[in-house]
Amino acid sequence: MAACYDDYDRDYNAHLQKIRSYLAGNRSRQTLSECERLLEEARKCASAMQGLAEVEGNPNRVMESKQRIERDIGPLSREVKRQLNDLGRQDLFGDTTGTYQAPNGSFDENYNDMDRLLSNSEDMLRNSLQLCSDSEEVGTSTLLQMGRQREQLETTSGHIDATRSAVEQASVVLRSMGSKAFRNKAFLKGVIVLMGLLNLWAFVHMVRRRQ
Known part of the structure; x- marks a missing residue:
């Protein structure tokens, strides 16, 4: 059975959760390689969600799927590549301690990346709130319109009943x-x-x- 939008969404969030847990722990070459693989899977999920949203004709989901790559995958991918480059430089110049030593300025870079991630998360929350507000307005407008249409149908039904009664009375008069x-x-x-x-x-x- 073909996967639906919600299935890809769950897989996407699961991949990102694993990536963040790996980055929060020991950033070895193996875990960073696994992060790269998970990022590629998450990118495929985002592309699949965008395709499904376009087929469904849902502009909100299309926009949200496009933002996932820039908002989530982009910063995480840059962080993983930077960590792999640091490990590559460490292997090239050697590490006497046997543990990973961050180069000069890496703390600031990490802080800036985390700050960007937090900022992107805040933007995501604001966009989600805006989408919810827009959806609520559309729903309210639809309900009001349906209420007006119901009143119009009831009025039209009353006119039809009155016309039918008049026709019946006229028929009686004509027969008389x-x-x-x-x-x-x-x-x-x-x-x-x-x-x-x-x-x-x-x-x-x-x-x-x-x-």
């Missing part, structure tokens, strides 16, 4: 008028026939009197 017209027509025909008969009787009576 048709019945009255039929009776009046029959009455007029009876009167005409009666008048014809009276005229015929009067004519016959006049003829008889002349004879």
Whole structure:
């Protein structure tokens, strides 16, 4: 079964959690190499999430997936590469203590990298809050619009019921008028026939009197 956006999101966060735990401990060449591998896996997860978001047509998720690489993977990748370069220089010049010694200025660089990571995390939180606020506004606007549409449908339904009632009343009136017209027509025909008969009787009576 194909993985969904949430599956890639869980894998992505799991990879980053392992990387941060490795960097917080003993930064040996083996752990740094593992960090590089995990960073590549996290990058693949972010790319997959971006592709799925584009297919779904979700602009918020597309933007969030793009920001993951710059916000999370970029700083961590630079930190891992810097640590590997430091280990390479240490192997080149030798280490008499047998432990890792940070070169001059590495503390400031670490501090700056951590400061950038914290700043990126704050930006991520602000963006998330903004997305939540925007989603809440969209949801509220949608609910209001649906409420207005419901009122319009109820009003339209009331108009339809009133129209149906008027049509039924008009049908009753038309049937009554048709019945009255039929009776009046029959009455007029009876009167005409009666008048014809009276005229015929009067004519016959006049003829008889002349004879």
